[in-house]
Amino acid sequence: MMTDSRFFRRENGTYDTVCLQIDGVQTHARATDTVAAALLAFGPAPTRTTGISQSPRTPFCMMGACFDCLVTIDGRPNQQACMITVQDGMCITHQAGFRPLEEPHDG
Amino acid sequence: MAKPDLIIIGAGPAGMAAAATAANGGLKVHLLDDQPAAGGQVYRNITRNQDRLTHLGPEYTKGIPLADALDHPNITHVAGAAVWRIDDTPTVWYSLHGKSHAIHADHVLIATGAQERPVPFAGWTLPGVMPAGAAQILMKSSDLLPKDAVLAGSGPLLYLIAVQMIEAGQPPVAMVETQTPQMMMRAVRHLPRALLDRQQIFKGLAMLRKIRAARIPRYTAAHSFKAQIQDDLLDFEFTSKGETHHLKCALVLSHQGIIPATHLTRSAGIPHKWHKAQQCWHPDHDTEGRTARPGLWVAGDSAGILGADAARAQGVITANAIICAVRGLRPSIASHVNAHAINHRNRAQAIRAFLDAAYAVPPEINTPPDDTILCRCEEITAGTIRQAIHDGATELRHLKTATRIGMGPCQGRQCDLSLTHMLAAQTQRPIATVGMPRARSPVRPVSLGEIAALEQTD
Structure with a gap:
């Protein structure tokens, strides 16, 4: 199985980093990364499956125009990963299909 | 305030x-x-x-x-x-x-x-297929460089991204270009006006020189794109000059202008x-x-x-x-x-x-084959749309009602244009008379709770 990210991080000076949990795995990202960038840097695995055919997707347009990067962040589903900056302690999980309607949701 | x-x-x-x-x-x-x-x-x-x-x-x-x-x-x-x-x-x-x-x-x-113009082709929803501009955003925002990437499509941005990848030490493994000699011929008549700003022409030529000097394999007049997963990598298939090619890569970065x-x-x-x-x-x-x-x-x-x-x-x-x-x-x-x-x-x-003429949009992007997904959100294929038009849909809203195309979270940002092209082509109308789908607020996702709590500031 492909385990390496499809992207290579250029090391160029020092950067502030934050700690994250991605699908239960502790990792870190640059403090200025979007969640989508952090996910792509972390690995090649699908970050969601679609609601219609359960097909795998990863972040696509990186500018808020496609919604393929929807993930669950700190328990809140349907978060647009490419429009949200990472924060220390953030817990990001793969989103399987549509957000369940019965899910308690405070937004 | x-x-x-x-x-x-x-x-x-x-x-x-x-x-x-x-x-x-x-x-x-x-x-x-x-x-x-x-x-x-x-x-x-x-x-x-x-x-x-x-x-x-x-x-x-x-x-x-x-x-x-x-x-x-x-x-x-x-x-x-x-x-x-x-x-x-x-x-x-x-x-x-x-x-x-x-x-x-x-x-x-x-x-x-x-x-970026959506570029539907078979397999464009697979992990590893992205718009080239998205990869460039990752370069700018997170210092992430694409690995083992094929750049596919057309337009000045595709060459710019190729050069940026070369300069960063991670050149693309190949460039698959949809540009044809006919497109360049049609562009020639616009050249005198383009010469008003010679600097831009020189910049373009310098980019092409760098790509050539880096010995990036280039395939031109390419068409019939298809991506599949094979042994965890992408198998990118296309036809160039009558020959079918397969490239193994981690990323296919496609682009057809903005x-x-x-x-x-x-x-x-x-x-x-x-x-x-x-x-x-x-x-x-x-x-x-x-x-x-x-x-x-x-x-x-x-x-x-x-x-x-x-x-x-x-x-x-x-x-x-x-x-x-x-x-x-x-x-x-x-x-x-x-x-x-x-x-x-x-x-x-x-x-x-x-530029518009030299890097024209290839027709197959506008009216892709039946098995190609047009609407990434609702997973509606070109074939489903053709069938709905065949069954009597004559307006964009008929197609929305009949198939749910454009009704997912992206609100049609990835399929509006293909849908409009397909309806115009199949009903033999100029695209201007087909019109464009309605866009309604909220044009960005916002929760009902947020709307309910809204405070108006004058």
Whole structure:
């Protein structure tokens, strides 16, 4: 199985980093990364499956125009990963299909 | 919050130039932008990168003075604000950190820029297939370079990204170009005008030289793209000059130019026009950016694709026209003040007609084969749309009702254009008479709780 990210991080000076949990795995990202960038840097695995055919997707347009990067962040589903900056302690999980309607949701 | 004279939506080249011009002219400006820092996509993350990422080239650093100029007492820059509605009066509604606000000004300038043209082909939804511009955003915003990537498609941005990857030491494994010799022949008649700005031609030729010097394998007149997963990698299939090729790669980065982001302008009721050469819709406007809706103005690529330099000039032109409107000055004064910016814009856009013809959209992108997904959200294929048209659908809204195309979270941003092309082709109508799908607010996702808790600010 492909385990390496499809992207290579250029090391160029020092950067502030934050700690994250991605699908239960502790990792870190640059403090200025979007969640989508952090996910792509972390690995090649699908970050969601679609609601219609359960097909795998990863972040696509990186500018808020496609919604393929929807993930669950700190328990809140349907978060647009490419429009949200990472924060220390953030817990990001793969989103399987549509957000369940019965899910308690405070937004 | 005091009522601003002008609300600008989008802090790209047009929005930033307009904000600085209006602020220097004494207007109180509210600049709303959905990114954490100013720059738009072309100068994305410029305030943090400054001139450190030399592989991005000198054009990128043109964003530095534009972003610096936003540090002005008359400018309130609201970063991370997602505008989801504009209505009459005009009032702008936006979401910021989970809370929505409404703000009113007599003038609103929409400078929301462009998005990449969706490029549907079999397998374009697979992990590892991305728009090339998305990979460039990752280079700018996170210092992430694509590994083992094939660049596929057409357009000046594709070459720029190839050069940036070469300069960064991670060259693309191949370039698969849809450009045909016929396209270049059709472009030749636009060359005399393009020569008005020789610098741009030289820059283009220099890019091609670098790609050649790096010995990147290039396939031209390519078509019939297909991506599949094979042994965890992508198998990218295409035909070039009568021969079918397969490339194994981690990433396929596709690109067919950019199109105006029109959800906001459409939902605000601004009439739009079809641009035949650029194969896209854009809001109708006069040379200063006025639209048919009182108080609503457009500038930059969201008004029609002209590129970053022209967008910056147009931002200045429109801001000066707005200053005249606010101060009750005759519009002719704006055209005098704008003489320099108009020159600059005209020079910057001199090459556009040449580029539009030379890197024309291949027809198969507009009307892809039956098994290709058009609507990524609802997973509707081209075949399903053809069947629905065959069954009697004659308008875009019929197709939406019959198939749910365009009704997912992206609100049609990835399928509107293909859908319009397919309906026009199959019903043998010009695309301008097919029209474009309605865009309705909220044009960005916003929770009901957020709308319910809304506080109006005047």
